[in-house]
Amino acid sequence: MSRGDMAKPLLGHGSTEGDPSVTPASGRTIGVLGSGDFARSLAIRLVCSGFKVVVGSRNPKRKASLFPSAAEVTFQAEAVKKTDIIFVAVFREHYSTLCDLADVLAGKILVDVSNNTEINHHKESNAEYLASLFPACTVVKGFNVVSAWTLQSGARDGNKQVLICSNNQEAKRTVAEIAQVMGFTPVDMGCMSSACEIENIPLRLLPAWKIPIFLALGLFLCFFTYNLIRQVIHPFIREQKNKLYKIPIEVVNTTLPCVSYVMLSLVYLPGVLAACSQLYYGTKYRRFPDWLDQWLQHRKQIGLLSFFCAALHAVYSLCLPMRRSHRYLLIETAVKQAMEKKMNIWVEEEVWRMEIYISVGIIALGLLSLLAITSLPSIANSLNWREFNFIQSSLGFIALVVSTLHTLTYGWSRAFDENQYKFYLPPTYTLTLLVPCTVIIAKVIFSLPCIRHRLLRIRRGWEKGRYVKFVLPSATGEYSSGETSSNV
Numbered sequence: 376m377s378r379g380d381m382a383k384p385l386l387g388h389g390s391t392e393g394d395p396s397v398t399p400a401s402g403r404t405i406g407v408l409g410s411g412d413f414a415r416s417l418a419i420r421l422v423c424s425g426f427k428v429v430v431g432s433r434n435p436k437r438k439a440s441l442f443p444s445a446a447e448v449t450f451q452a453e454a455v456k457k458t459d460i461i462f463v464a465v466f467r468e469h470y471s472t473l474c475d476l477a478d479v480l481a482g483k484i485l486v487d488v489s490n491n492t493e494i495n496h497h498k499e500s501n502a503e504y505l506a507s508l509f510p511a512c513t514v515v516k517g518f519n520v521v522s523a524w525t526l527q528s529g530a531r532d533g534n535k536q537v538l539i540c541s542n543n544q545e546a547k548r549t550v551a552e553i554a555q556v557m558g559f560t561p562v563d564m565g566c567m568s569s570a571c572e573i574e575n576i577p578l579r580l581l582p583a584w585k586i587p588i589f590l591a592l593g594l595f596l597c598f599f600t601y602n603l604i605r606q607v608i609h610p611f612i613r614e615q616k617n618k619l620y621k622i623p624i625e626v627v628n629t630t631l632p633c634v635s636y637v638m639l640s641l642v643y644l645p646g647v648l649a650a651c652s653q654l655y656y657g658t659k660y661r662r663f664p665d666w667l668d669q670w671l672q673h674r675k676q677i678g679l680l681s682f683f684c685a686a687l688h689a690v691y692s693l694c695l696p697m698r699r700s701h702r703y704l705l706i707e708t709a710v711k712q713a714m715e716k717k718m719n720i721w722v723e724e725e726v727w728r729m730e731i732y733i734s735v736g737i738i739a740l741g742l743l744s745l746l747a748i749t750s751l752p753s754i755a756n757s758l759n760w761r762e763f764n765f766i767q768s769s770l771g772f773i774a775l776v777v778s779t780l781h782t783l784t785y786g787w788s789r790a791f792d793e794n795q796y797k798f799y800l801p802p803t804y805t806l807t808l809l810v811p812c813t814v815i816i817a818k819v820i821f822s823l824p825c826i827r828h829r830l831l832r833i834r835r836g837w838e839k840g841r842y843v844k845f846v847l848p849s850a851t852g853e854y855s856s857g858e859t860s861s862n863v
């Protein structure tokens with residue numbers, strides 16, 4: 376979220392949810408212009424909410440059967456005459472064809488539900504364009520963020536918020552009432568100049584996920600290339616062995632845990648940096664740099680992507696023995712051992728390493744699943760602050776420690792084996808340990824009583840070297856002012 380975004384409240388102050396002054400509007404007649412998907416779903420929902428609905432179509436006879444029998448389907452001009460509130464469920468390109476209705480529409484409220492196909496497609500928003508075509512009407516922008524499917528599926532599913540804006544407070548309030556009766560949560564987005572922003576909302580593609588997805592893809596690409604060099608290119612150049620078959624599963628499966636592990640540490644690293652900044656400046660009232668702010672905002676998405684990669688790693692690992700290459704290599708090794716008359720191939724240390732490695736990995740995946748589940752809004756809402764903080768912060772940190780153990784048991788003593796340094800490149804797991812270990816060490820340092828105590832004080836409002844104005848009576852009884860430090 377940029378600073379500009381942060382300046383705005385998450386919900387407009389005008390949200391009318393729970394406002395006792397808002398009276399139920401059901402029973403009113405609502406007009407709908409158009410007979411397409413949106414008009415149909417809207418009419419169904421309005422009828423179910425107790426409104427009388429009159430639909431205006433260019434071809435009412437043909438379209439009537441598509442609507443519930445309680446809705447009246449008639450010609451556009453007829454429909455408009457019967458109501459003061461009309462939803463314009465027609466594409467912007469066809470607004471001008473409604474100009475013949477200008478006289479009957481005069482003085483009425485038009486609700487613009489339209490969306491565009493591209494962000495900032497037109498200079499002016501669709502709602503402003505509609506208002507310019509019908510200056511004698513009051514235009515309200517709304518309902519465009521709700522899909523036809525959501526309208527039909529009811530308030531239980533889909534997005535419940537309906538963003539509304541208009542230059543006319545009364546008209547906005549009327550539309551908000553209708554939305555509320557329909558089971559939606561109206562959110563007042565201010566005057567008509569917000570229409571453009573509201574129209575862009577349904578067109579945004581995962582805005583909160585862009586940075587985390589690029590981060591995950593970037594990490595994946597780096598680790599994939601690194602593993603490819605070590606597992607495929609190195610044997611080809613040094614031993615002329617074709618190991619290309621390793622690319623789809625083995626290389627991917629060594630890359631996924633690296634991405635997952637580093638991403639998990641990146642969930643906790645911004646918290647560490649924020650704490651360092653607060654300790655350094657001795658205050659919590661100094662704004663973090665924009666990049667750190669952004670990073671802190673994206674921790675949930677980064678964590679979920681970390682879980683996604685870990686889950687894929689688990690599935691890939693389970694599938695490893697199913698591969699034909701694995702069976703061939705297994706039989707080849709067995710034949711070699713039989714020919715060498717080796718009967719006992721049990722290596723106690725390897726057995727223990729593998730048992731611990733898998734067990735710790737399962738625990739790490741379980742903890743990550745817990746973190747992912749509790750980040751879902753429906754679950755998060757059922758937890759109080761302490762429970763949520765315990766799971767996301769404490770259990771999350773434990774997940775990072777357990778993942779580190781998983782990585783260390785995987786590596787075991789390989790970091791000290793010079794055969795593992797292909798083209799002088801260290802094993803991948805040693806690289807992945809860098810950031811997570813830094814985070815773990817920093818967290819341990821922050822938990823030392825002296826630092827923890829200082830951090831807690833700062834977070835409760837204490838500031839280093841804060842000077843306050845004071846006023847003291849002088850010997851003569853006069854008052855003199857000065858400054859002192861409240862650094863206690």
Ligand code: NAP
Pocket residue numbers: 408409410411412413414431432433434438463464465466467469472488489490491518519520521522523524
């Ligand atoms: P649609 O199925 O294509 O329906 C458009 C309707 O516009 C037609 O059924 C037609 O009804 C009417 N219309 C009036 N004058 C027209 C003309 N000159 N040429 C063609 N059609 C004309 O579209 P829709 O999906 O319902 O979308 C309608 C509006 O709702 C659009 O502005 C869209 O952006 C908005 N919206 C849709 C959704 C959604 O999920 N579908 C979600 C949010 C917003 P008659 O033939 O009966 O006149």
